[in-house]
Amino acid sequence: MSNNSNNPESTPVTHFILNRIRDDVAAGKNGGNVITRFPPEPNGYLHIGHAKSICLNFSMAKEFNGCTNLRFDDTNPLKEEALFYEQIQNDVRWLGFEWTELRHASDYFQQLYDYARELISNGKAYVDSLPAEQIREYRGTLTEAGRNSPDRDRPVEQSLDLFERMKNGEFADGELVVRARIDMASGNINMRDPVIYRIRRAHHQLTGDDWCIYPMYDFAHCVSDAIEGITHSLCTLEFEDHRPLYDWILDNISIDCHPQQIEFARGNLDFTVMSKRRLRQLVDQGHVDGWDDPRMPTIAGIRRRGYPPAAVRQFWESVGVSKSESIIPMGVLENAVRNELNETAPRVMAVLRPLKIVLTNFPENETHWVEAARHPQNPDFGQRKVPITRELYIEQTDFMLEAPKKFFRLKPGGEVRLRNAFIIQCNQVIQDADGHITELHCSYDPDTISGQPGASRKVKGTIHWVSAEHAVNAEVRLYDRLFNATNPLADKQRDFSEFLNPNSLETIADAVIEPSMADANAGDICQFERTGYFVVDQDSNDNRLVFNQTVALRDTWAKFAG
């Protein structure tokens, strides 16, 4: 739960960005409006880290009745692909947000070009013919000032002419660039005459071959923000050094809007990696089954894993927003998922690793149907009927030949309650020649069935079960963390892929589930009682049900049992 959603007395969630925006609104800045944007580059799948930014941007605007644009930062056609435009929109919508306007930096190519001309006209930018390597050398180092390019004082008219000819395709890729004329001695390297336009003969996904020059991020981003009237431009910490440049550009062109850039820390999770580059590597090297592999921290992956969008929102809300770098335990996310699913997932009985039991005093060829609540705390979920017969399956882990004292499940001579049904006692253990337990002979107490006088009789344990005759076969995929190291990137000597967890996926081919789930559809989520939350995977078809484990139930017994 979020800090204040249940308890109105507790302190409301707040953070420096909320405070800042609240102050701005109170002061009447920007006419009291709040307009934010989420600006992904269409060069990969969104991951849960992006979700933080999405939640932040949309929630800040919502808080003040403002609006949020989705803007594709598509200024580098070499790295971008058409399919990502669609995928990213799906992911944002899935998270539960709808943008006010869909924009693209490429919508503004003409305006961007015009503003660059303005900069040049005012002596604030120039066309440089230094090759890339030379520009790097002239830039200096972290501790030494850079040197002015020989072209820095090129006459304005000449730069203007060259820029136009760049646009017209008269020069080869890389032959010329446009640079802002700022300060080659600045301690901030971003201010050492940054390149703002380069020549690139690349087919753009949206503008096709209209342009052979493309603006750089530092130029395109702030101008795009200003064009859209963004009031608060929220971005991550690594752009802090770029803020002086962001402000410089807007101060030096004739645009009447100057958004405020505010930086916040990314949110990292332990036991995973969170960068498009590295996630792409996992996909390309076949370590996972694709961008939407349920082990991936991508939005597509966690969706397929069964994480509800509300849980992701709640997670980021509970984590908060600050400027200190952090690594959040995966358990916090999982807790948010359990929290949400506990409220929304109907309960069902499924046995992952079946052990057959025979109720010796139960009539043969007879089926009793027991009423079972779909949710123990919420009657609105209704009831379902579950068949019970003489032969059942229970979980192998729910029986022990030699059980420790605190083992509340089945053991020889012991009693246990069958969930939603009656109490049984284990009378005989059948083993094969190798000593493997093949089945259990038990007797049931008819007096303890719901509605009977002995129904309230207490036994220590309750276990789940599935009627052998009615069992629906299912494949179940269990997941563990993708990496063995809390931070797979910590060891700079080794590639992060060396820390992959070889056991991150375990497939159980022959689990059994109660018949009420026989017609489940991909995306359906339920709780396998006493086990965890599971979602029907898209690999399911009419002949085969496949479940992905979303997250296991909290298991305090496992801590004792090891």
Added chain:
RNA sequence: UGGGACGUAGCCAAGUGGUUAAGGCACGGGGUUUUGAUCCCCGCAUGCGUAGGUUCGAAUCCUACCGUCCCAGCCA
């Protein structure tokens, strides 16, 4: 003496000079329970990176130091 940031409990995080330093997760203890789940109670920093200083009073202000992160793409 490159520049920019950040250090509050095991992990996040509020707090911006004034009683006993919010809250969540984790952890420990108890209660309810036909899920060892959920739910409910209780506990959990004489302490805010360190050392000085200002002040009647400091996590909050000042100074110095220590530690961590980011920046030298014609990437975003």
